[in-house]
Amino acid sequence: ALKKKVMKWVKKKTAGHDDIDITDLTTSFADGKAFLAILNNIDPAGSPYNPSEDRLENVQNAFKDMDEKFGIPCLIDPTDEDFWEDEKAMLTQLGALMNQLPEMVEQPKHPIDDWLDGEGGMPKVKDDLSDLCAIPSIPEDPDHISDCDAAAAKVKDMMTDSGMDDVFVDNE
16 A cells, blocks of 8 residues: 555656656666756746756756755665666655655746735736737827827836836846
8 A cells, every 4th residue: 555655656756757767766777867856846046947868867866866966865775876776675665755845945936926926816817917018009190109108107016016117128
C-alpha cells in the first residue's frame, strides 16, 4: 500500500516532464531527473528543472536542494553508482520527501499582484481600461494628437499605480 501511494505521488510530481517515465521506485531514479522534477514541481523558481547528461551531477544537485532548501537529509549515498538499486532505501528516501516537502512553495508576488489585490482592485483596473478605451483614436480628427497624449498619460498612470512605472519610457 505504501509503495503504491509513493508511486502515485511521484508520478503526479513528475508529470509534464516528457523525459521522465516512472515505472518503478528504482531504475526510474537512476539518472536523478525524477528527483529534480519533484523539487521543480514543489518550487519552480527555486529549483528549476535543468538536468544534465551527468547522472551523478543530477543526483547531487537534487540532494543538495533537498537538504539546503527543505531540510530533508540524504538517506542514501548519491555518490554510490548503484544507490537506486535498493528499493527499500529508495522508498525510505521518497517517503521522507513525500512527508516533508510542502505541496508548493509560495512564489514571490509581482507588484502587479499587490495592485490588483489593493485599493480598488480589479474594479479599478476595469474602470481604468474602460477610460482608456473611451479615448478616441481617429487620425483625421483635429484633436488626434491630444487624444494620443491623453491615452499615453492614462497608461503611464496605470503603470505607476501598478508599480511598473520603471517600465514606462518617457519620449520627451
